[in-house]
Amino acid sequence: xxxxxxxxxxxxxxxxxxxxxxxxxxxxxxxxxxxxxxxxxxxxxxxxxxxxxxxxxxxxxxxxxxxxxxxxxxxxxxxxxxxxxxxxxxxxxxxxxxxxxxxxxxxxxxxxxxxxxxxxxxxxxx
Numbered sequence: 001x002x003x004x005x006x007x008x009x010x011x012x013x014x015x016x017x018x019x020x021x022x023x024x025x026x027x028x029x030x031x032x033x034x035x036x037x038x039x040x041x042x043x044x045x046x047x048x049x050x051x052x053x054x055x056x057x058x059x060x061x062x063x064x065x066x067x068x069x070x071x072x073x074x075x076x077x078x079x080x081x082x083x084x085x086x087x088x089x090x091x092x093x094x095x096x097x098x099x100x101x102x103x104x105x106x107x108x109x110x111x112x113x114x115x116x117x118x119x120x121x122x123x124x125x126x
Contacts, residue, residue, distance in 0.1 A: 006064045006065065006066075009057075009060065009061065009064065010061060010066065013057050013058075013061060016053070016054075016057070017054070020046070020050045021050075021110055021113065022110075023046065024043065024046055024047070024050065024106060024110065025106065025107060025110040025111075027039070027042060027043040027046060028043065028103045028104075028106035028107050028110070029103075029107060031043055031099070031103045032100070032103045032104070032107070037091060040099070041087065044083060044086045044087040044089075045087060047079075047083035047086065047087075048080065048083040048084050048087055050083075051076050051079040051080040051083055052080050054076045055073065055076045055077055055080060058072070058073050058076065059073070086102070
């Protein structure tokens with residue numbers, strides 16, 4: 001494959017991550033304030049689809065000569081499995097104890113990514 005299509009695929013990969021993490025952020029915030037099972041399941045399905053798609057795209061990038069580290073790809077394989085477990089987790093008291101922490105964690109990760117990129121003020125993370 002020529003360098004231009006490889007770069008375009010890598011660029012599409014980065015755009016995919018940006019858009020889907022933004023959608024995940026919005027769903028996480030909504031889930032913090034609205035307790036509707038369909039909304040929760042939508043977020044969990046998004047996570048499964050996101051990580052599954054990332055692992056496929058990263059495999060293609062690896063074949064195209066990308067220097068993606070093995071631990072990063074392993075992280076996404078594990079995240080796919082964990083997201084699947086979250087998707088089928090029954091609607092119990094234990095779920096509701098864990099639910100808030102999960103949503104706050106997703107909000108934190110997204111904001112940390114934005115701060116790291118320089119899109120948010122650094123003083124917020126010191």
